[in-house]
Amino acid sequence: MKKLRPYQIASIDAINSALKRGVKNMALVLPTGAGKTFTAVQAIKDMGTILWCAHTEELILQSANVLSAEMGCTVGLIKADVFDINHKVVMCSPQTLHRRLERLSPDSFDVIVADECDLFGAASFSKSLNYFTPKLRLGLTATFMRNDNLSLDDIFDEIVYEYSIQDAVRDNYLTKPIAIKVKTSANLDDVHTLAGDFNQKELAVKVNTPERNFIIVNKYIEYGQGRQFVAFCADVAHTIDLCEAFKEKGIDCNYVVGDKELTTDRKGVIAGFKNGEILGLTNCNILVAGFDHPDVGCMIMAAPTKSKRRFIQQFGRGMRLKTNKFVDKFAQNVIILDVVDATTRHKLINTDAIDAELELKDKLFISDIDRQKIRDAIAKREQMMQVQNRGQDEIFELFPIPKIPRFQRSNEPATEMQLKSIERFGHDITNNTFTKAQVQDIFMSQMAAKQDVDNLTGAGYDTSRGLTMIESKLCYLDLIERDKKKSKQRVK
Numbered sequence: 001m002k003k004l005r006p007y008q009i010a011s012i013d014a015i016n017s018a019l020k021r022g023v024k025n026m027a028l029v030l031p032t033g034a035g036k037t038f039t040a041v042q043a044i045k046d047m048g049t050i051l052w053c054a055h056t057e058e059l060i061l062q063s064a065n066v067l068s069a070e071m072g073c074t075v076g077l078i079k080a081d082v083f084d085i086n087h088k089v090v091m092c093s094p095q096t097l098h099r100r101l102e103r104l105s106p107d108s109f110d111v112i113v114a115d116e117c118d119l120f121g122a123a124s125f126s127k128s129l130n131y132f133t134p135k136l137r138l139g140l141t142a143t144f145m146r147n148d149n150l151s152l153d154d155i156f157d158e159i160v161y162e163y164s165i166q167d168a169v170r171d172n173y174l175t176k177p178i179a180i181k182v183k184t185s186a187n188l189d190d191v192h193t194l195a196g197d198f199n200q201k202e203l204a205v206k207v208n209t210p211e212r213n214f215i216i217v218n219k220y221i222e223y224g225q226g227r228q229f230v231a232f233c234a235d236v237a238h239t240i241d242l243c244e245a246f247k248e249k250g251i252d253c254n255y256v257v258g259d260k261e262l263t264t265d266r267k268g269v270i271a272g273f274k275n276g277e278i279l280g281l282t283n284c285n286i287l288v289a290g291f292d293h294p295d296v297g298c299m300i301m302a303a304p305t306k307s308k309r310r311f312i313q314q315f316g317r318g319m320r321l322k323t324n325k326f327v328d329k330f331a332q333n334v335i336i337l338d339v340v341d342a343t344t345r346h347k348l349i350n351t352d353a354i355d356a357e358l359e360l361k362d363k364l365f366i367s368d369i370d371r372q373k374i375r376d377a378i379a380k381r382e383q384m385m386q387v388q389n390r391g392q393d394e395i396f397e398l399f400p401i402p403k404i405p406r407f408q409r410s411n412e413p414a415t416e417m418q419l420k421s422i423e424r425f426g427h428d429i430t431n432n433t434f435t436k437a438q439v440q441d442i443f444m445s446q447m448a449a450k451q452d453v454d455n456l457t458g459a460g461y462d463t464s465r466g467l468t469m470i471e472s473k474l475c476y477l478d479l480i481e482r483d484k485k486k487s488k489q490r491v492k
Helices: 006-020 036-044 057-071 123-131 165-170 200-207 210-224 236-248 266-274 308-316 324-329 351-355 368-387 416-423 436-445 450-458 469-491
Strands: 025-029 050-053 075-079 082-084 089-092 111-115 136-141 158-162 176-187 229-232 253-256 280-283 298-301 333-342
Touching: 006 025, 006 036, 006 136, 006 158, 025 036, 036 057, 036 111, 036 136, 050 057, 057 075, 057 089, 176 200, 176 210, 176 351, 200 236, 210 229, 210 236, 210 298, 210 333, 236 253, 236 280, 253 266, 266 280, 298 308, 308 351, 416 436, 436 469, 450 469
Parallel strands: 025 136, 025 158, 050 089, 050 111, 075 089, 111 136, 176 333, 229 280, 229 298, 253 280, 298 333
Antiparallel strands: 075 082
């Protein structure tokens, strides 16, 4: 039997402990490649009947194999015309499930598992989860965020255990990422935001150019030559065009897209890649979940995103520990080509953003050489500060951005007026559910206009990490208060 890792044991203990506390609706957060499915099966296999929900056929088949092997039972299926539920374990997709609820009673299953639960933000999917009255409703994810960058607090009551990518790499359960930033001349300022991320049609026009595609290909040749690679693209045309750019350089590449007329044998193409017959795959939203191939040696982030969830899911496909054959040829690592485009309007998610809040020692996406360079620079600066004659210096200190006040969090449904207000930011209020807390988060994440950023930078505020609309308003109010204080001091 496969041995449980320490964090997997801790996950199972946390699930059981939460159940004893009366928590029935919980989430488990483990990074891609850390064995979420295996961990969950060990936790729930003795809890009774199980309904396992996953979004893609690949995920359903992958999970079904693990469940069948670990539990020693046959697996039922709800799919299209198939309604085979007389089994200990039943597999389904949420898309199918919400159209079959009338054929099931709320107490049909003891355990409901939502695999990749970050995809369950749609109203119909959350309705399916809430329809049942199980002993345990368990969400599995690598990122506790919905597609629109909002938290899943409206669906799950508690994260019972979380194991970070940084911890998994440190503990040698995931491979070491080597992030390389690839700068391009594409400018994304004119691209609008839709449901928390870029409008994909507008984005594709900006990024799918021969010049940008060849930059990506050349950087792969420079840093990842010979490694199997997966590239994430903006749309179908970008997927095909980037694939052709690789082929023009003599690199064996294929693509997979959702259009069955364009990819007639998706399973065959993916199998050929896993067998080593194909060096690279370009794709659009196909290999984000349910795709497992440990010896992917290079991940190419060719589609800019504002979604932390999307970015983590994508590069996570390359984070599994490599086989000995791969390590002997390369090393125990994965190269991430982080393609960075120009923008002053949008706050992009990239490898820097994943590490942004961490201490230097905990940052994952910088090399040991760069880490030491930063340490040396800090030490040199501190030394200069000590020997400077401060009396001769003009000290200029940037004003900090005022902190956003903590509002009362509420998981009550958003009001009609609130829903209308976020619809103008591109959020789908018809098919998705929103709470008052999520509406607040949406407003707090909207970026300030360039004019406001320029004005406040000139006024002495530190805008180096970007500025939201709410932060800009707080800065203006802060300026008014500063002017009032100066006026009082002059009067005195």
